[in-house]
Amino acid sequence: MTLRVGMIGAGVMGADHIRNLSGSVSGAEVTFVADLDAGRAAAAAPPNARITTDPTELINSSDVDAVVVASHDSTHAGLVLECFEAMTPVLCEKPLAPTLLESLEVVQAEADILAATGARLLSMGFMRRFDPGYVALREAVQSRSQGEPLLVHCVSRNSSAGPGSSSESAITNSAIHELDIIPWLLGSPITEVSWQAGRSSQYSSGDLKDPAVMLLRTADGALATLELFLNARYGYTTRCEVISEQGTVALPEPAALALQEDGLSRTGIPADWRPRFADAYRLQLQAWVSALNHGEPAPLATAEDGLRASQVAQAMIRSLHGDGAFTKVIY
Template sequence: MTTAETRAGALPALADVPVRDLRVAVLGVGMMGADHVARLHSRVSGAQVVAVSDAFAEKAEQVAAGVPGCRVVGDPLAAIADDDVDAVVIATPGQFHEEQVLACIERGTPVLCEKPLTMDAGSSLAVVRAEDEHTARTGRRLVQVGFMRRFDPEYAELKALVDGGGLGEPLVVHCTHRNASVPPYFTSEMMVNDSVVHEVDVARFLLDEEIAAVTVLRPRATRHAVADQSDPLLVLLETTGGRVVDVECFVSTGVGYEVRTEVVGEDGSAMIGLDAGLVRATAGPAGASRSTGIAPDFRQRFGRAYDIELQRWVDAARRGEVDGPGAWDGYAAQAVCAAGVEALHSGQRTVVRMEAR
């Protein structure tokens, strides 16, 4: 029996022993990873952070010091292989994700990997295939990708409304993704790969369809744009079912963090992201208008989504399951973003090249 099969066979015992917490290693404790450590320690039940790993040892020591029983493991692969680790959160830079996720699969360890799953579609597909092989042997999936918007209460409400037929057949989705500012190294390609990628997953989540083609338009750039970059961008996503999703990505607004999504259907429309809950428009009396505040960054806007995501991941891992977007969703997002970057440079509609599921 392989190491992965041994651990895969042992993990269900966690569900049978509820007094034992899921022992988690967090790889990468920058802004996102440190938030996850704090969240697992103080707001998520059933989990204990037992190890952290980061290229900056001083930062790792500082984070570990705030969690009783947590230790620093210098080598992230050693943290994955540690017998005292039941599950792993990966928040390292994207170029390390492939090796680390594959190590988790090889060991049979549940893993929550922040996006991107890997840096390109080809390597993401390799992760999908590695997990498929593990699943064929054990009947269990291991990989969840950190598309946290699926866990946001507003997105969950909108998804339920669409699935329940409350808007009739969905036809068009309008998305807005705005940041107050970005670092000086943030390129137009990063706007697609790091920002629009969330709208790609939202579109697939809400519509239950793959994205077939991408077009990227470059409006006049703001004077606040990073030098020589196009900001904003307008991205058009065409689904396999003939629906269209438009995305305004504007990362240098100077205002705040604004994320809105509106689904327009045959029988009405619904919008989220106004800091006012879901706003629905159907036949009937006109609703009142209102002005609301704007979140300063993504941690405030999606703080509750991260809490729910981590709690559900811990609960599922203890049951030996995955309860969220998986490796295929990570691969699909990378394939669409690759087409998006190609469309950005060519100015032409670009077909998404994906393997059949």
């Protein structure tokens, strides 16, 4: 069976998904690509795929069985709702939406479809749930072989912030991964959060205070820290360590080429997230395609997972504007 996939968004993320679906994922074919930039769509599309600047045309095309939304965050909710109207399965990149109101609208719309038809159409692209390192970390934590988890330390650093980044978008677009993965690791929801920032990097601009440190407390009493640094300059880094009563467990360092020359020993650091999470993206897409081809529920994050991450993000934004005070998450 071959799932005919339409890709909305042909930027860095969309083009990477197209490469995976065309070369690394079995049972799928990219048949249609939509992007506001027709040249970018043509450059990313496979040879026989149609291209358009109108995502609505793609969603309603008879050449498409399922849709991946990898366009700008601000378009996610509207495009997902269009897929619902067409009764087309959709994989939406994080976040579900940049605002809580939009996320609630999407979740309610899918709940109505589920009640009427029994079908779930939306899968969320929280790909870290498929990363082998995070999967092993979760298994170790949930086994409680080291006792109860007490602290979680997360680090997320990018080489440079995207155009127009702000402290709010840093939460809804970048920190959103940890807002999903921390409760997934611990099996306990986040109940309150605090946002803190000190001196900003000279490379930070506009409304972005960078780096920032976020504190998150879960319902079972564990405390998590997240250092988010979008302008770290040197490359891309993701770390996570869980400290329990009788030991610690941490993500393994990804394999990197080790060089020794001119009296120095050094290893490479990726420029962005794609090399680090290549396996996670491939495994997530394969799980989604295989489930749809077999008429089974997709084992990805759900609309409700996307909503919960948005609810935590909104609490974090309230803390940001409230001088860093601990702020309760409203579910």
